[in-house]
Structure formats: C-alpha cells, structure tokens
Amino acid sequence: SDGAPGPGHWDADAAAGGLVDLAVPGGAFSGRRAPCLKNPVLGPGVLQAIRIFHTRQPSLAPIPCVPEYGGKVCLGLIPKEFFQFLYPKTGVRGPYVLGTGLILYSLSKEIYVITAETFSAISTIGLLIYVVKKYGASIGEFADKLSEQKIAQLEEVKQASIQQIQDAIDTEKSQQALVQKRHYLFDVQRNNIAMALELTYRERLHRVYREVKNRLDYHISVQNMMRRKEQEHMINWVEKHVVQSISAQQEKETIAKCIAGLKLLAKKAPSQPVL
Amino acid sequence: LQLPSDLKVAGQKLALKTIDWVAFGEIIPRNQKTIANSLKSWNEMLTSRLATLPEKPPAINWAYYKANVAKAGLVDDFEKKFNALKVPVPEDKYTVQVDAEEKEDVKSCAEFLSLSKARIEEYEKELEKMKNIIPFDQMTIEDLNEVFPETKLDKKYPYWPHKPIENL
Numbered sequence: 001s002d003g004a005p006g007p008g009h010w011d012a013d014a015a016a017g018g019l020v021d022l023a024v025p026g027g028a029f030s031g032r033r034a035p036c037l038k039n040p041v042l043g044p045g046v047l048q049a050i051r052i053f054h055t056r057q058p059s060l061a062p063i064p065c066v067p068e069y070g071g072k073v074c075l076g077l078i079p080k081e082f083f084q085f086l087y088p089k090t091g092v093r094g095p096y097v098l099g100t101g102l103i104l105y106s107l108s109k110e111i112y113v114i115t116a117e118t119f120s121a122i123s124t125i126g127l128l129i130y131v132v133k134k135y136g137a138s139i140g141e142f143a144d145k146l147s148e149q150k151i152a153q154l155e156e157v158k159q160a161s162i163q164q165i166q167d168a169i170d171t172e173k174s175q176q177a178l179v180q181k182r183h184y185l186f187d188v189q190r191n192n193i194a195m196a197l198e199l200t201y202r203e204r205l206h207r208v209y210r211e212v213k214n215r216l217d218y219h220i221s222v223q224n225m226m227r228r229k230e231q232e233h234m235i236n237w238v239e240k241h242v243v244q245s246i247s248a249q250q251e252k253e254t255i256a257k258c259i260a261g262l263k264l265l266a267k268k269a270p271s272q273p274v275l
Numbered sequence: 276l277q278l279p280s281d282l283k284v285a286g287q288k289l290a291l292k293t294i295d296w297v298a299f300g301e302i303i304p305r306n307q308k309t310i311a312n313s314l315k316s317w318n319e320m321l322t323s324r325l326a327t328l329p330e331k332p333p334a335i336n337w338a339y340y341k342a343n344v345a346k347a348g349l350v351d352d353f354e355k356k357f358n359a360l361k362v363p364v365p366e367d368k369y370t371v372q373v374d375a376e377e378k379e380d381v382k383s384c385a386e387f388l389s390l391s392k393a394r395i396e397e398y399e400k401e402l403e404k405m406k407n408i409i410p411f412d413q414m415t416i417e418d419l420n421e422v423f424p425e426t427k428l429d430k431k432y433p434y435w436p437h438k439p440i441e442n443l
Contacts, residue, residue: 066413151411158405165402172391179384181298186377188299188314191291193369195321200365202328209332212357216340223345
C-alpha cells in the first residue's frame, strides 16, 4: 500500500505542479492557514468552509519524503547550484572571483559605505559565526534528541496498541477453544445421573436380599431358642422329679453310705496334708 | 478419577464417558466454581460408593434353610416369591433435561463463536491498519490525528495551550 494514509490533503496539486511552496515542508500549511490569520474576524473553521481549495481529485501518488538535510550551501549563504551553474563557463574559481569583484566594486564605488555600523556588523556576524560553528552541532543534537523522544513515545503507544489488539485476538481464540470443551460439563452431569440410578438399583437388590435373609434367620433363631427353652425346661422338670422322688429314708441311707466311703478314703490316705 | 467407559453392571450397561477434569475445571467461570466443585465431589462420592457396593447381593443358601427351618413350605414359599421378584430399575427422567440444556448451550456457544469471529475480524483489521502506518518521522500532525484520533485537538482551542488558562 502506498505511504499516504488517505487522500493527500495537501499535495493535491503536487503532481500537476500547482502550488510552488510545496518544496518547503509544511508549505501547504501556510497556504491553508493564511486565510485564518488574515481575517481574524471569521473563526478558523468558518473560512475553510467558504474558500474552496483543492477542487481537483486528490492524487494518490506516494508523497515525497521530508528531506533530512537542507540543500548544500557554500559560505553558509550561496547554494551550491549557483557554483554548478557557473562551472562550465568559469571553472572552479569563477564564483569566488565574481564575489570578490562585486565586493570590491561596491566598496570602491561607495555603493556600500563603511560606517560605524560596519564594525558592529562585523563583530556581530563574527560572534554569530563563532557561536554557530562551536555549538551548532550540539544544539542540533539536543533538538534531535527531543524530537526522538517524542517519536519514541509515539512508537511505544503504537506498539502497546498493537500488543493490546494481539492479546485481544489471542483471548478470543482461546475462548473459542474453550467452547470445544463445554461438553464435559454435561458429561459429568450425565455420568452422575447414571451412577446415581445404578447405585439406587443395586441398593434395592441388596435390601431385598437383606430382608429375606433376616426373615429366614429369624425363623431359625426362633426355632433354636424354642428348642433350648424346651431342653432346659425338661431338664429342670426331670431334676425336680428325681429330687422329689428321693424319699427321706433313701436320703438317710445315701448319706450314711457317703460318710462310710469318706472314712475309708481318709484311712487310705492319712499322710496327705490338708492344704 | 476416571471410570472405564463401560461397566456391565447388574444387568444393565453403565455407559460412563471418560472425563478430563482439567478441561472441566477450565470451562467453569469464576462465580460458579463452588457449584462445579460440588458436582465434582458428587461424582467422586458416587464412584467410590459404586466401587464398594458389589454388583449382585450374595445368593441365599436355600438348601441350608430348607434343612433347618421347621415350618414346612415356608422356605419354599419364600424361594418362589424371591425368584419371582423383579426389582424395578429406577427410571431416568433427568438425562432428558441435561440433554435439553446441552442443546441450548450448544446454540449459545455457536452464537458466541460467531460473535467472537466477527470481533476477531475487526481486531485483525485494526492490527493491519496499525502495522501499516507510515513511520512517525515522516508524519504530519494531520496524519497523526488520523491514526490516533485521540490526539486530535479540540476545535474550541486551536491555539496553544489547547485548554483554557484556568486548566493549566
């Protein structure tokens, strides 16, 4: 794409060679602003509505770059083009000779009169040349640095905004990627539902088993208990009757027999100490 | 904690999808994290309970009971009824809701996707514009105003300082 960010406002006539003051950068500014300064009564915006500049189609040719250095000059005053112009006729020394001749002519003919002003002019110009020669470069560098700072700031802003836009694009892309994973949410829910249902079913099966087993076990334990109770009751009943059936006479005889037997045992083992 | 995709369980096929918990954590917005965590803990609890509970209950030893229970016919009766019993499978009303929700979500996601694409296109256009501006040292103030419209000076104060003196 061409360097012009839009239709070039100021160089509409450059291609056609219209406005002469385009050679000076910002010259068109003065062309545009001039009406504002000449007529202070009308506000800045109003006049531009009335005066019609740039009625031709704006040319889209790339604008020439702002020149970095001015044209080369000799003696700080006379552009080198003049020397080039005289070179074919008079050689290298021609312009200098011309200059010297003109100065001497003006002095001798008193076209230029030497007054007190001359000396003040000489000292002023001498001082100026001295200052410019000595400090010109450094002042230029200082000014360049200021302008560079401004440009660096703008660059930063540009880079920051580019970075911002890039980040926004990346965020959008990552969010798009996340959209792909949304289904996991619903998978989890469905899994949960399925597992819960399965769990309920299994619990029901287990419960059925437990209940049936409980009932059967209950019957068995009831039976066991009944049998035990019957046994105990029978034993008690038998014992009671046996004890009842032992008459007093039999009891006496049995006790006498037991005592005789004990005596026999005592005789058999007399040396056993009683502990 | 991931389950294999199919468990043949108690007569029905349990079709569980494998879940990537990392992705699950990513898609949850910040204000719903607690709900998501509860969902996850439900899932874990259910899987652990499912793992501990065996598939089928152990078989009842009918021969032992037949031999020991005195009441005749009780055990036979129980056995017959037990074998005839069909435990009802709990019916699933909720998967339908989840599916409906998912459909809605897919729709809204598609909408979001298209909006997001439109936004990306705008951003890319701006990016192109930013990348193609002329180098700053060849710009004029008007070029600057075109690229960064916020630098445009207010028409009310065209002369320096571009604000009323009170605001200096």
